[in-house]
Amino acid sequence: MSNASFVTLFPAIVGLSLVLFTLGAVGVLVRRNAIVIFMSVELMLNAANLAFIAFARAFNQIDGQVFVFFVMVVAAAEVAVGLALIVAIFRTRQSINVDDIHELKG
Amino acid sequence: LINLEVVVFGLLALIAVVSAVLTITSRNAVHSALFLVIVMSSLAVFFLGLWAPFVAMVQVAVYAGAIMVLFLFVIMLLGAEKLVGVRLGRSWQTPVAIGMGVVVVALGIFLLLNAPPVTVVDLPAEEIVQGSAEAIGQALYSTWLFPFEVVSFLLLVAMIGAVVMTRHERQKSA
Numbered sequence: 001m002s003n004a005s006f007v008t009l010f011p012a013i014v015g016l017s018l019v020l021f022t023l024g025a026v027g028v029l030v031r032r033n034a035i036v037i038f039m040s041v042e043l044m045l046n047a048a049n050l051a052f053i054a055f056a057r058a059f060n061q062i063d064g065q066v067f068v069f070f071v072m073v074v075a076a077a078e079v080a081v082g083l084a085l086i087v088a089i090f091r092t093r094q095s096i097n098v099d100d101i102h103e104l105k106g
Numbered sequence: 107l108i109n110l111e112v113v114v115f116g117l118l119a120l121i122a123v124v125s126a127v128l129t130i131t132s133r134n135a136v137h138s139a140l141f142l143v144i145v146m147s148s149l150a151v152f153f154l155g156l157w158a159p160f161v162a163m164v165q166v167a168v169y170a171g172a173i174m175v176l177f178l179f180v181i182m183l184l185g186a187e188k189l190v191g192v193r194l195g196r197s198w199q200t201p202v203a204i205g206m207g208v209v210v211v212a213l214g215i216f217l218l219l220n221a222p223p224v225t226v227v228d229l230p231a232e233e234i235v236q237g238s239a240e241a242i243g244q245a246l247y248s249t250w251l252f253p254f255e256v257v258s259f260l261l262l263v264a265m266i267g268a269v270v271m272t273r274h275e276r277q278k279s280a
Contacts, residue, residue, distance in 0.1 A: 001155045003226050005111040010224045013152065016119045018214040020126050020145070022207045027130030029203035035135050035181055039142050042173065043126055046149055049165075056237075057156040058224055065158050065237040066245045072168055073257045077264035079173050083180045084268040090184050 006057065013054045020047035034086050034096040038079070045075050115155060122148040135181045139174055146170040158237035 001009065020043060027040030049068045056064025090096050125144040132138045146169045153162035181187060235241065246254050 001111045001115070003229075005109060005115075006156075007224060007226050008112055009115055010226075011218045011221065012116070012119065013156075015215060015218055016122065018218075019123055019211055022210050022214075023123070023126045023130060025210075026203050026207040029206075030200050031130065033135060033186070035177065035184075035186055036130070036138050039138055039177060040130055042169075043129060043142060043145065046146060046169070049161075050149055050152060053153050053156045053158050053161060056158070056235075058226060060229065060235050062235050062237060062241055062245050063249070065161050065242060066250050068158075068161050069164065069242065069246070070250075070253060070257055072164055073261060076168060076173060077260050079176055080264045080268045081271075083176060084271040087180060087184065088271050090186070096184065096186055 010054060010058060014051060017047045017051040017054065020044075020050070032097050032099055034089070034098050034101075035083075037098065038082055038086070042075065042079070045071060111155070115152065118148045118151055134187050136178065136187050139177045139181060142177075143170050143174050146174070157234060160237050160239045160242045 024040045024042075024044035024047060027043065028037050031037050031040065049071055052064045052068045052071070056062065056068075086096055089101060093100060095101070122145050125141045125148070129138045129141040129145065132141065146165060150162045150165040150170065153159075153165055
């Protein structure tokens with residue numbers, strides 16, 4: 001987008017990032033389905049990525065985009081391990097409700 | 107200042123927020139996953155508009171593609187679409203969580219409205235940093251070489267971890 005549009009939109013883009021991040025956090029707190037909680041975490045990561053890209057554009061630097069690349073790589077690794085964990089838990093407990101998984105609760 | 111770009115990106119932001127709300131409120135986990143794909147796709151369009159074409163393509167291929175397919179695969183493998191309803195936790199948790207979310211968003215919008223306006227230098231087109239694959243690759247293999255190697259190792263560890271975890275379970279049940 002052009003510089004003029006970007007100056008107009010920059011606070012709105014940071015605000016969008018904020019709203020998406022908060023929605024992800026509320027999803028993590030409210031839902032009890034482990035997979036949906038996991039998807040909410042992905043939503044939070046995406047919101048952070050949007051802020052990174054917006055600030056990279058504002059400062060005319062490439063480093064923010066490189067950092068988003070790293071966040072995506074770590075997210076991919078996290079999803080692979082996390083979903084394997086959920087599958088393993090489901091096989092032993094027949095449930096993915098996080099309230100049912102309380103063996104380690106003090 | 108209202109022009110076509112502002113209108114288009116405003117509509118995209120609206121789509122992203124509505125889809126995000128539907129992601130965390132859908133009873134069916136498959137619907138949640140598909141709404142999350144919409145959020146990620148609209149963010150990819152944002153990345154394109156913010157001069158990050160490579161990241162936009164990675165967003166579509168890795169996030170909306172690979173990661174969400176993995177999610178859908180696991181949901182359908184476990185038959186977990188409706189195993190857990192929306193409301194099963196402690197009754198006071200939901201209003202408290204929503205209340206805190208509203209407070210955080212209100213605080214953030216207050217800060218944004220009071221922030222000094224961002225100054226963007228009006229650069230000539232050839233000096234604008236475009237996040238092409240070439241530019242990202244240059245940065246990755248010079249400034250960010252060490253983190254790049256660490257992250258490749260992390261991917262290897264995650265791959266082995268996922269294989270080991272599922273294999274262990276199979277031996278147990280057999």
